[in-house]
Amino acid sequence: MEALKKPVRTIWDIPRPEQFAPGHNMCQGCAAALIMRMLMKVVGKDAIVVMGTGCVEVTTTPFPYTSWKNPWLHLAFENTAAGASGVEAALKALQRKYGVFKDRYIKVVAIAGDGGTFDIGLQSLSGMMERGHDVMYVVYDNEAYMNTGIQRSGATPLGAWTTTTPVGKRMRGEPRPKKDIIGIALAHRIPYIATANPAYPTDMMEKFRKAYETRGPSLVHVYSPCTPGWRIRNEHTIHVSRLAVQTGMWVQLEIENGKPRVTVKVPKRKPVREYLRIQGRFRHLTEEEIQKIQRMVDEYVEEINRWVGEQAIGPVVEE
Amino acid sequence: MSGVEAARRGLVARIDPAGHPLPLSEAAPGSAGRTGFWRTHRPVLEPARCVGCYLCWLYCPEDVIEMAEGAGPRGQAVPVIDYEYCKGCGVCVDVCPTRALKLVEEPIGEG
Ligand SMILES: Cc1ncc(C[n+]2csc(CCOP(=O)(O)OP(=O)(O)O)c2C)c(N)n1
Ligand code: SF4
Ligand code: SF4
Ligand code: SF4
Ligand SMILES: [Mg+2]
Numbered sequence: 001m002e003a004l005k006k007p008v009r010t011i012w013d014i015p016r017p018e019q020f021a022p023g024h025n026m027c028q029g030c031a032a033a034l035i036m037r038m039l040m041k042v043v044g045k046d047a048i049v050v051m052g053t054g055c056v057e058v059t060t061t062p063f064p065y066t067s068w069k070n071p072w073l074h075l076a077f078e079n080t081a082a083g084a085s086g087v088e089a090a091l092k093a094l095q096r097k098y099g100v101f102k103d104r105y106i107k108v109v110a111i112a113g114d115g116g117t118f119d120i121g122l123q124s125l126s127g128m129m130e131r132g133h134d135v136m137y138v139v140y141d142n143e144a145y146m147n148t149g150i151q152r153s154g155a156t157p158l159g160a161w162t163t164t165t166p167v168g169k170r171m172r173g174e175p176r177p178k179k180d181i182i183g184i185a186l187a188h189r190i191p192y193i194a195t196a197n198p199a200y201p202t203d204m205m206e207k208f209r210k211a212y213e214t215r216g217p218s219l220v221h222v223y224s225p226c227t228p229g230w231r232i233r234n235e236h237t238i239h240v241s242r243l244a245v246q247t248g249m250w251v252q253l254e255i256e257n258g259k260p261r262v263t264v265k266v267p268k269r270k271p272v273r274e275y276l277r278i279q280g281r282f283r284h285l286t287e288e289e290i291q292k293i294q295r296m297v298d299e300y301v302e303e304i305n306r307w308v309g310e311q312a313i314g315p316v317v318e319e
Numbered sequence: 320m321s322g323v324e325a326a327r328r329g330l331v332a333r334i335d336p337a338g339h340p341l342p343l344s345e346a347a348p349g350s351a352g353r354t355g356f357w358r359t360h361r362p363v364l365e366p367a368r369c370v371g372c373y374l375c376w377l378y379c380p381e382d383v384i385e386m387a388e389g390a391g392p393r394g395q396a397v398p399v400i401d402y403e404y405c406k407g408c409g410v411c412v413d414v415c416p417t418r419a420l421k422l423v424e425e426p427i428g429e430g
Contacts (some may be wrong), residue, residue, distance in 0.1 A: 011373055022382045022404045023349035028357065029408035034380040064342060065350035201377055227408075235409030235422075238378055 003044040003105070003213075008206040015041050021067040025059035029227040029234030031198045031241065032056050032140045036111075038201055039138060042208040043109055045070060048087055052080030052112030052121055055147040055226075056140065078120045081128035084110035084135045107212060110137045114155035115145040118179050129188035129217045136211045137219045139181065142226035150229045154179035157249075158296065159289055160281045162229075167284040177296060185219045186255065192218035193255040194263075198225075199241035203252060203263050210256075223250050231280020240278065247275040248301045248313050262304065262312035269316045272297050348404055354381070358407030360422040362400060368419035371395030375411035375420060384411065 001017045008014060019040035026033040036056060040047075049072045051057045057074065060067040075083040088108045094100045110128075112121055117139040128135055144162045145151040152162040156174045161167050165174040185193045192214040196204035204222065211218035223244060225237045232240055244250035245264055249272060252264035272294045276282040285293075294316070301313045333341045369391055375398050376384045383401040391397040398411070398420075412420045 011377060014377070018382050020382065021346045021348045021350065022401070023351055023354045025351040025354075026380070028406040029410055030380055034378065037380070037382050060350060062350060064344045066344040066346050067350045069346040198378075233409075235413040237380065237408075237410055238414055 001041075001044045003046060003107075004042045004205070004209050008042075008202050008209060010202060014202070014205060017041070019043075019045065019069045020060075021069070024067045025062065026055065027227050027234075029225075029232075029237045030055075031223075031225045031237050032142065034198050034201075034237075035138075035140050035204075035222050035224055036060075038198070038205050039109075039111075039208050040068075040070070042205050043070075043107070043136075043212050046104060046106050047109045047212070048073070048091075048106060050075060050080060050084040050087055050108055050110045050135075052110070052116035053077050053147070054113035054116055054145075055142070056111065056113070058147055077116050079124050080110050080112040080116055080121050081135070081137060082124035084108045084137070085124075085128045085131065085133045088133045088135050108133075108135045109212070110135055112137075112139055113146070114139060114141040114143060115151075115153040117141075118154035118181055122184075126184075126188065129185065129190050129219075132190075132216050134215055135217055136208075136214070137217065138208075138211075138222060139219070140222050140224040142224045142229060143178075144226070144229055146226050146229045155181070159276075159285055159293060161231075161284065162281070172289065173281070173284065181219075181221055182253065182255070186258070188217075189258065190217040190219065191215075191257055193221075193253075194219075195221045195223070195251065195253045197223040197241050197245055197250055197252060197264075199238050199245065200252065200264055207254060207263075210254075229281070231283070232278065236278065240275070243270065243275045243278070246270045247272045248297050249275050251301070251304050251313060253304075260308050262308055265312050267314045269301070269314055271316050271318060353403055354406050355401075355403045358402075358405065358425050360407045360409065361402065361405065361425050362407065362409065362411050362420045363423050364398060364400070365419050365421065366391050366397050368417050369395060369397050370417050370419070371397060372416060374414045374416065378414045379411050380408065381406055 020037050049070050150162050151164045158177045159173045161173045194207040196207050211220050225240050247270045383405045384398045386396045387399050388396045
């Protein structure tokens with residue numbers, strides 16, 4: 001199956017064939033499984049997948065089995081982007097010296113978790129973006145180091161319980177807000193940056209398609225609920241994802257050559273309480289703490305609206 | 320590699336030009352075995368309520384739903400679930416706009 005060329009506007013534009021096999025070890029209701037499925041549908045068979053360790057890797061490649069129909073390379077935690085850069089450079093050299101793949105576009109797709117991207121792999125990602133490698137980088141963000149047992153990462157949101165940000169007398173979950181990975185990518189002036197969310201699959205797949213078609217580095221930051229880590233019901237994966245957008249906790253962005261745009265507008269926002277209340281990791285929050293998060297989101301939304309030059313995300317309207 | 324091992328799902332032995340066997344993995348369903356065994360509940364379709372909207376197919380994280388075109392009572396497409404690998408997460412039930420899918424307790428001794 002070739003990489004998708006036509007824009008994805010409706011469900012009918014989504015290709016039926018799959019490049020990612022079911023029956024892997026990802027948990028019931030894991031959003032990362034859905035994200036990988038959609039990603040591979042878009043990029044097709046000519047992508048070389050380069051993967052940093054984390055849940056997706058460990059659950060889909062128990063040697064000698066695999067769920068990946070594509071060429072697939074395992075990398076350590078800190079060097080996903082470095083490995084991806086190397087594969088891309090090697091492809092170019094092979095093309096130049098021996099003329100292989102002359103009429104085929106082979107592209108490197110790097111995939112890593114938030115821990116492997118926001119924290120440990122940040123330097124290699126920075127190098128990849130700075131040098132301008134032709135790599136599409138996808139970070140699936142489940143907001144903690146899930147594979148090793150729910151330790152906090154730079155992507156863990158304010159107030160969230162994890163095993164290393166416990167809830168007790170001294171600590172009330174994660175003390176700091178999430179790191180701004182989009183801002184970091186922007187500072188490298190790469191041609192394509194986007195945020196995506198599995199509750200909006202056509203939007204997500206269109207962003208994957210554009211990121212794949214970009215010549216040069218592209219980054220797609222994908223929101224990815226984790227059922228055991230977030231203490232949510234298995235069937236609530238999509239429900240929680242949608243609430244993240246409807247409350248302004250997550251904004252659907254696309255930045256093409258530095259020009260930002262909100263792809264999913266939210267005229268009336270829901271209060272963040274609705275998002276926090278259905279997740280066990282936020283169960284300890286008091287009304288005061290919820291209000292603090294609400295104010296933080298209000299400020300973030302204002303900042304985004306100013307940046308994109310329109311009121312893409314509206315005010316909170318209590319129902 | 321023994322013949323028994325080579326016959327296991329996903330594992331493929333290829334012979335290189337010099338005649339050495341190469342243990343290569345080829346993608347196949349069930350890299351983690353029959354994940355249908357994980358289920359405590361299974362999604363069951365009531366075809367009369369289904370409007371053939373494809374949303375369950377779209378959102379199934381496991382990719383175990385196939386849409387059967389024209390197979391519904393009103394000629395609509397209806398989902399066919401592969402219970403070999405369906406993990407019973409219930410996402411399809413949650414996203415179905417017409418409540419055509421229901422989660423029912425898994426019968427003991429089956430699945
Ligand atoms: C240098 C290094 N440190 C620690 C580990 C152990 N380790 C493997 S996966 C993982 C967590 C990955 O977290 P993230 O990137 O967020 O992916 P997730 O598991 O959440 O999907 C850790 C700490 C490792 N493999 N290499
Ligand atoms: S622990 Fe979370 S991220 Fe990892 S497979 Fe399970 S649901 Fe997915
Ligand atoms: S219960 Fe989950 S795995 Fe099974 S068909 Fe529904 S969405 Fe897919
Ligand atoms: S989501 Fe419900 S109505 Fe739509 S195709 Fe699936 S079962 Fe039918
Ligand atoms: Mg993570």
